[in-house]
Amino acid sequence: xxxxxxxxxxxxxxxxxxxxxxxxxxxxxxxxxxxxxxxxxxxxxxxxxxxxxxxxxxxxxxxxxxxxxxxxxxxxxxxxxxxxxxxxxxxxxxxxxxxxxxxxxxxxxxxxxxxxxxxxxxxxxxxxxxxxxxxxxxxxxxxxxxxxxxxxxxxxxxxxxxxxxxxxxxxxxxxxxxxxxxxxxxxxxxxxxxxxxxxxxxxxxxxxxxxxxxxxxxxxxxxxxxxxxxxxxxxxxxxxxxxxxxxxxxxxxxxxxxxxxxxxxxxxxxxxxxxxxxxxxxxxxxxxxxxxxxxxxxxxxxxxxxxxxxxxxxxxxxxxxxxxxxxxxxxxxxxxxxxxxxxxxxxxxxxxxxxxxxxxxxxxxxxxxxxxxxxxxxxxxxxxxxxxxxxxxxxxxxxxxxxxxxxxxxxxxxxxxxxxxxxxxxxxxxxxxxxxxxxxxxxxxxxxxxxxxxxxxxxxxxxxxxxxxxxxxxxxxxxxxxxxxxxxxxxxxxxxxxxxxxxxxxxxxxxxxxxxxxxxxxxxxxxxxxxxxxxxxxxxxxxxxxxxxxxxxxxxxxxxxxxxxxxxxxxxxxxxxxxxxxxxxxxxxxxxxxxxxxxxxxxxxxxxxxxxxxxxxxxxxxxxxxxxxxxxxxxxxxxxxxxxxxxxxxxxxxxxxxxxxxxxxxxxxxxxxxxxxxxxxxxxxxxxxxxxxxxxxxxxxxxxxxxxxxxxxxxxxxxxxxxxxxxxxxxxxxxxxxxxxxxxxxxxxxxxxxxxxx
Numbered sequence: 001x002x003x004x005x006x007x008x009x010x011x012x013x014x015x016x017x018x019x020x021x022x023x024x025x026x027x028x029x030x031x032x033x034x035x036x037x038x039x040x041x042x043x044x045x046x047x048x049x050x051x052x053x054x055x056x057x058x059x060x061x062x063x064x065x066x067x068x069x070x071x072x073x074x075x076x077x078x079x080x081x082x083x084x085x086x087x088x089x090x091x092x093x094x095x096x097x098x099x100x101x102x103x104x105x106x107x108x109x110x111x112x113x114x115x116x117x118x119x120x121x122x123x124x125x126x127x128x129x130x131x132x133x134x135x136x137x138x139x140x141x142x143x144x145x146x147x148x149x150x151x152x153x154x155x156x157x158x159x160x161x162x163x164x165x166x167x168x169x170x171x172x173x174x175x176x177x178x179x180x181x182x183x184x185x186x187x188x189x190x191x192x193x194x195x196x197x198x199x200x201x202x203x204x205x206x207x208x209x210x211x212x213x214x215x216x217x218x219x220x221x222x223x224x225x226x227x228x229x230x231x232x233x234x235x236x237x238x239x240x241x242x243x244x245x246x247x248x249x250x251x252x253x254x255x256x257x258x259x260x261x262x263x264x265x266x267x268x269x270x271x272x273x274x275x276x277x278x279x280x281x282x283x284x285x286x287x288x289x290x291x292x293x294x295x296x297x298x299x300x301x302x303x304x305x306x307x308x309x310x311x312x313x314x315x316x317x318x319x320x321x322x323x324x325x326x327x328x329x330x331x332x333x334x335x336x337x338x339x340x341x342x343x344x345x346x347x348x349x350x351x352x353x354x355x356x357x358x359x360x361x362x363x364x365x366x367x368x369x370x371x372x373x374x375x376x377x378x379x380x381x382x383x384x385x386x387x388x389x390x391x392x393x394x395x396x397x398x399x400x401x402x403x404x405x406x407x408x409x410x411x412x413x414x415x416x417x418x419x420x421x422x423x424x425x426x427x428x429x430x431x432x433x434x435x436x437x438x439x440x441x442x443x444x445x446x447x448x449x450x451x452x453x454x455x456x457x458x459x460x461x462x463x464x465x466x467x468x469x470x471x472x473x474x475x476x477x478x479x480x481x482x483x484x485x486x487x488x489x490x491x492x493x494x495x496x497x498x499x500x501x502x503x504x505x506x507x508x509x510x511x512x513x514x515x516x517x518x519x520x521x522x523x524x525x526x527x528x529x530x531x532x533x534x535x536x537x538x539x540x541x542x543x544x545x546x547x548x549x550x551x552x553x554x555x556x557x558x559x560x561x562x563x564x565x566x567x568x569x570x571x572x573x574x575x576x577x578x579x580x581x582x583x584x585x586x587x588x589x590x591x592x593x594x595x596x597x598x599x600x601x602x603x604x605x606x607x608x609x610x611x612x613x614x615x616x617x618x619x620x621x622x623x624x625x626x627x628x629x630x631x632x633x634x635x636x637x638x639x640x641x642x643x644x645x646x647x648x649x650x651x652x653x654x655x656x657x658x659x660x661x662x663x664x665x666x667x668x669x670x671x672x673x674x675x676x677x678x679x680x681x682x683x684x685x686x687x688x689x690x691x692x693x694x695x696x697x698x699x700x701x702x703x704x705x706x707x708x709x710x711x712x713x714x715x716x717x718x719x720x721x722x723x724x725x726x727x728x729x730x731x732x733x734x735x736x737x738x739x740x741x742x743x744x745x746x747x748x749x750x751x752x753x754x755x756x757x758x
Contacts, residue, residue, distance in 0.1 A: 063557040064088055064152060064198055064207070066330040070294075070302055072337040073374075073551065079294035079302045083327040085214075085287060086206040088558070091193040094208055095223035099192060100266040101232035105257045107141040108264050110192075115142050115183035116176055142179040145195040152198060196220075201231060202238030204287045215243065217283040225267060226275040229257040243280055251280060292382055297346040299382030300392040300400075301337055301373070305549050307399035309333075312567050330556040331564075336372035336549050341365050341628075344672025345375040352649045352665045353379040353634065355387050358641050359648060361662070362393035363669055364529045365630040368536040371545030371569035373529065374628070375673065393637065394528045398510050405508020405525030406633050409611025409658065410479040411622045412522035414538070414583055416487055417472060419499040421579040423491045425472075427586070427687045431486040433468025433475065436460040439485055444492035445515050451493065459485050459521070473687050476586045479610075481521055488520045496520065502574035503534040503544050522611055528631040531622045536629035538587070538607070541683065542580035545571040577683070584682045587623075599623065599663030601670060604679040608666070610658030616643040621662035623670070626680040630670055632662040 067082035091099070103110045109117055117140050139147070182191060201211035211231050212220040223231070233253035234241045243250035255276045262272035291302035309315055309326055316322035325331075345363050353361040362378040380389050395401035420429065438458050442450030459481050461467075466480055475483035488496060493515045500506075500513055507513060508525045516523075529547060537544040546569050553564040587607035599621055600606060608623020618635040634656070635643070643656035653660060 063328060063330070065328050066556065067210075067289075068326070068329045068331040068333065070305055071332065071334045072296070072298075072339050072342070073335065074339055075334070076296075076339060078296060078298050078335070078337065079291055080288060081290050081302075081306065082329050084206045084329070085204050085210045085289060086197070086329075087209040087213075088197045088207065088330075088556070089209045089220060090559070091189060091196075093219070093221045094193070094196055095221055095228055097225045097228035098196070098208060098220060098223050098231065101225075101228040101257055101261060102196060102235070103141065103192070104261045104264050104266055105232050106144065106235065107139075108260065110141050111188055113140065115179035115181075116140065139175070140179065141195050142182055142191050143175045145191055145198065146175045146178045146182060148195070148198045148200075199235055200238055201234050202242050203244060203284075204289070213285055214287070215282055215284060217285045225261075225271065226254065226258070226278045227281065229261065229275065230254040230280060233257045243282060244284060247280060247282075254280070294382075296337075296339060296342050297377055297381070298337060298342055300378060300394065301335070301342070301376040301549070303382070303390075303400050304373075304376065304392060304395055305333060305335055307395075308549055308567070311399060314565050314567050325555075328555075332554045332556075334551045334553070336367075336374060336551055337376075338365075338374040338673070340675070341375040341669075341673035342377065344675075345669045346377040347672065348665050348668035349377055349379045351668065352661060354649050355380055357648050358646070359634055359636050359643060360389075360393060361632065361634045361665060362528050363630060363632045363665060364394045364532045365628060365669065365673055366529070366532040366536045366547060368539035368624065368627060368629055369543060369545060369571070371533065371536075371547045371571070373547050373549045375669070376529070389637070391637065393633065396506070396508050396510055396527050396530070401527055402508055402525070402637060405527040405530070406618050406620075406635055406639075407524060407613045408522035408526050408531060409613045409618060409620055410522060411531060411609045411611035411620045411631075411658075412520065412526075413476065413479065413484050414587060414609055415499050415503065415505065415534070416484050416496055416520045417476060417586060418538075418575050418579055418583050419495040420472075420487050420491050421582055422499065422575055423495050425487075425491065427473065427582050427685070428471050429487070430469050430471045431475075431483050431490070433461075433466075433470045433480050433483040433486065435464050435467050435482070437482050437485075439517050440489035443489050443517055444494065446494040446497055447515075451516060473586060473689070484520045485517055488517050493517065493519075499575070500534075502572070503537055504546065505530055505534050522613065528633050531620070532629050532631035535608070535622050535624050535631070537574045538580050538583050539624040539626050539629050540580075541577045542573055542575040543571050544574040545569045578685070581683045581685050582687070585684045585687055588682060588684065599659050599667050601625070601667060601674075604674065605682045606670070607682070610663060612656065612658045616656050617641065619643060619656050619658045619660070619662050621658050621666045623666055625670070625674065626682060627678065628670060628674055630666055630673075632666045632669070634661045634665070 064086060065082070065084045066086045066088060067080045069080050070078045072078055107117070109119075186194070197207040197209075199208075200206055201208070201214070203211075203214050205211040205214040208220045208231065211234070212218055212223055212227075215231065216223070216227055230243060230250060230253075233250070233256065234243070236253075240246075241250050241253040258267070258272040258275050261267045262269045267275075291299045291306065293299075294302040306326070310319055310322050312322075315325055345365060349361050349363060353359070357379070360378060360380045363375070364373065365375040366373055376392075376394050378393050380387055382388065382390065384390065390400075391402055392400045393402060393406075396405065397403050421427065436458055438456060439453040441453040444450055461481050462479070466478060468475075468480070468483065470478070470480055470483050472483075474480075496519070497513065497515055505513065505526060508527045508530075513519055513524055533547045534544070548567055548569045550566045553566055554561050555564055584607055587609055588605065599608065599610070604625055606623060606625045608621060611620040611622075612618070613635075617639050618633065620631070620633055622629075622631040624630065634648070635641070643661075644654065646653055646656065648656070648661055657663075
C-alpha cells in the first residue's frame, strides 16, 4: 500500500493514480467509450458506473406536479390545493431579466457549450480527485435539470429523494449522459423553460411563477431586474438565501447575481449598481394551500370533494393510484357548489348557532332529481384550534365525517310510512296506538327469523294524552311512537330495510342499518347528506339519485390538457310516484300551530319532518320543496350535551325541539337558496280526515294536558306540536359520538321517562 508523505498529503503514487482517474473519466465522457472499473481509484465503489455506454439514454420526465383549482358551479375559485405549489408557464411568460439572471449565476456559458461544459468538468473532476470526494459538481443547467427530474420523480419519498441527490461519481456520470440526450431532443430554450418551471425557490414555491407570486405577488413575466436577480440567487440554497427569514443574506446574494449579470454583459455596470441600491421590495403572499383556505366557508365541501376523488375508482383502481393523480395536480375541478345556496346555509348557521356554543350544527342542501350537492356547512369552522374541527359532520366517516353519524329521531318515520304504502297499506291505515306498550312481537325479518321482544321493552308516546286509535296522517303529524312500532309489526322489518336500501340510508360508519323495530324511531346514527338525499327522493316523486359534487375535471400535463371521467349520479326508482306523492301530502305545507310556525316556508310548497332524540342530544329538521332538499342537525359531536336549559346562538331554550333550532336554520337557509327560483308544486293526493267526533274528543284530551306547557311563551315550539310536518317524538340515543358512541337500543323503557322527544 503506498505511503503518505509526512504532513498527511498524498504520496506521488497516489497523486499519479488520481490524475489517471481524472483522465480516464474525462475521456470516457468525451468519447462515450466504456468506462472500466478501476478499484484502486475507488470507481467501483457503490454508486459508480460499470460502463458509460451501458447507462440508460432515455430520461423519463414525469409531468410536473402543479396546483389544483377547485371551482364552484359558476366557475368561481373555492380553493387551491397542491403537494407542490407550481404553475407551469411558457418561456415567453418569464421575464427576460429572469432568464438572463439564472443563466448568468448558474451556467454563464450555457449557450456556448453542449450538454457538458468540458472546462467545468475537467476543473471539477480534478478538484474532486484531490479531495477524495465529490465536492464540486460543475453542473450545467442541463445537468441540473436532469437532477431535478429525478427529484420530481421521487416525490415525497425520502429514500428516493436521497438517491436522486446523492453526490457520487456514478450519479454524476449518469446525469452527464442523460444531459447529452436532453440537449439533442429539447434544445437550449426548452431546457431553460423546463428548468425554471421545475426548480425549487424556497417558501414552498416550485417554479418561477409560484416563486414570483410568493415573494412579489406578481407574475413571472413582470419581474424587474433586481427581483429576477433575487430569485436566481435563491436557487443555490433556498434556506440560506431565504429573503423572508434573512433579508441581509438574501441581499448579498442578489448583488452577487447582479454583478455577474454585468460581467457577462446582460446589463451594464451602471444598471447593476442602481439595482443593488434598490430595496428587496418583497410583497410576500403566504402559501394558500388546502381546503382550510377555502372561500365561501366551503372548507368542508372542499374536503369532501378531495375525499370523493380519493375514494372513487373512476379516478384509479387503488387509493394509491388515485392519490398519485391528486398529488400530481394540474386539475381544474368544477363542482356542484351553488355560491348563493352556500352563502345562505352558512349565514343561517351563523345567525342561529355560535361557534363557541357547546353544541354544533350542520346543514346540507341537495337538488332532487340530479343528486347535486349545492351547499354544505357547519357552525364550527374547519381548523385545528378551539371550537374548530376537521370532522365534516354532514358526511359519512369514510369520506371525512363522524364515526357513526347522528341518531335521526322522528325524521326516520317517513321511511317507515313509505314502506307501508309500498306494501299496500292505505294512507288511512289505523292502529290502536296506546300511550305506552311493549314492542309488538313477533316481527318478521328479511332472514325469516322473527324478532322477539325478549327483554320486554316498552315504548311510550310523548304525552299521556296521545292515545289512539290514530290514522297515518295524524300519527305522522303528532309523531306517535306507538303507531309506528305497530306499523312495523304489521308489515315486518324487511319492507323497511328494502326502502332504506333503495334510499341508500346507511349508518354514518357505512354499515347497514340493523334490522330491529327501534330503527323506526331513529335509533341509529346517519349523516345529514344521507338524510337530505333520501328526502330528495320524496321531492322527485320517488326517484333517488346518488349525491355528486364533481361536474367536470380537466388536467393540465405540460402544455396539454385533457378531460377526466367523473362520477355520475345514478338515479333509480325507490318507490312509486303514488307513494311519494302520499308522503309529500303527509309532510306538506305550513299550518297555523306547532313546529310549522318556526320551520315552514310561506312562499312555496314545502314539507319536512322534525326529530329530537332521547335526552335531547340531537335535534333535526329534514325538509324539502319540489326542487331542493335540505337536512339540518344540531347537537354535540361527542353526544355528551343534553340540550336542556341551554343557550344556543344567544337564545335560551329550556328544551330544544327539532322545530326550535334546526327548523329555523332550515327555513332561513332554504329561503336564501331558493330566492328567485321557480316555485313548482307537489302532486298531492286526497287523504280523508278522521271522524270529526273523534277529533273533538282528542281536542278535549289535549286541553287537559296543556298544563304541561303552562307559563311557557307561545313561540310555536311548545304546546301540542300538532301542526306542521309532525311532532318530535322518537327514540333516544346511546353515548359517545365521533369518538365512539355505539348507538344501541334507544328506548329506555318504563321508569326512565318517555322513549323520545319532539
